[in-house]
Amino acid sequence: MSDRHSNIAGARVLVIGASSGIGHALAKAAHARGARVALAARRIHLLSELAEQLDGAAYELDVSDPRAIEQVVDAVAAEFGQLDAVVFTSAVVPFALIEETDVTTWLHAYAVNAVGASHVLRAALPHLADDAVTLVASSHDVGRPRAGVAAYHASKAALDEILRSWRAEHPELAVIRVSVGPTDGTEILRGADRDLLADLYRSWAQEGQIPSKMSAVNDVADAMLSLIAVSRANPSVVSDIVHLAPRTGTSR
Template structure:
């Protein structure tokens, strides 16, 4: 579908957090649908490969660094000739029981997931076109936290409140908050303690918090790009809060027989 659909043709999009996972897939989908794309993240080797594959521009960025955010967003806007959309997907998920979550872990989670997102939106504000869109990824689990991810859940809850304030103070902006559900092929578990994860997975299963299937990465990326293109094309409407969840499909008879 993406090879034919060109609904993002000409849109100038900056994707922050694009070195892997959802951000990488969003950048790829947007480019395939005709957008001019700039990508930003910390891991430049991966980012440079992505930029080459989509004919885009790569910028090294640590979203905990305000000065770097201001510089990179400005440079990306210059490279693209302005911004029609900024998509923020950078996320850290520290896995730890709440009593074992130290101060440094709390601060890191909030610095990336909450303050980093706010600062990217703040830096993008003067560069966004009249119908410009800001899409910020949050968590579908806000308000119903799972064991072992307190810093992540709290930082995303705080992010939601910040986005409410952006809408209140800047009603002219199209700010889309997307609650992400479980998605395949991301790096959310990268570096996590495997023994701890085994304990947490058991807890999540016991509490019905682990779905039987996860959403496909490609489908999630296409949905996020569609939200951007729809909001840009229909500027009198803002899809303010969107929740993504896996669609659980029954196994086919042949697949069941093979078990």
């Protein structure tokens, strides 16, 4: 692509959470657009297969482990020299009613969804190239919580506040919070109790919280990549908060 507002050819991109869902689709799309990609996620067996397809490197990473984050970011920076973009899509979504959500579950949700994302930024900071971009996936439902996912929504709300602090203390950085709405082709329901999900779906339907159509995962991934291109092409501005919600009237 020759248009500078879509061109990411040659960009050195670290995708965290690339083993499935949006991160997986984004890594593939970035490679197709000519970017160099490094992939990190917890499920290394899935990641290694993708890395082989994309001529990239795979790194096993549990983002609840700060030392592991530092080791992976440092290794990728050593391979690339610098980072032009860091994309964080990792998330844990524990499904449980709030009175049944134990302390371990709360802490793990915060460790992955909020503190983990912030520590990635902290580790990447010395390695960011001029006009580098950091995309962090959040939730479109922050402030409108659904039943059964309190720890997820609360940790994403904490993430949003953390990113505001990053922008306040580092206004020179392009830190973009991408608020993602319901998206098809993700593994958000992986491992959830089916009976509980059935009850939750009925509750969400009664509250009007289930859209008639979800966004396509490849469209979300491509839109996020375009944010990187636009930000790098226009370094004096930043789209600090972007909402990607399903366009339910489309025929696709």
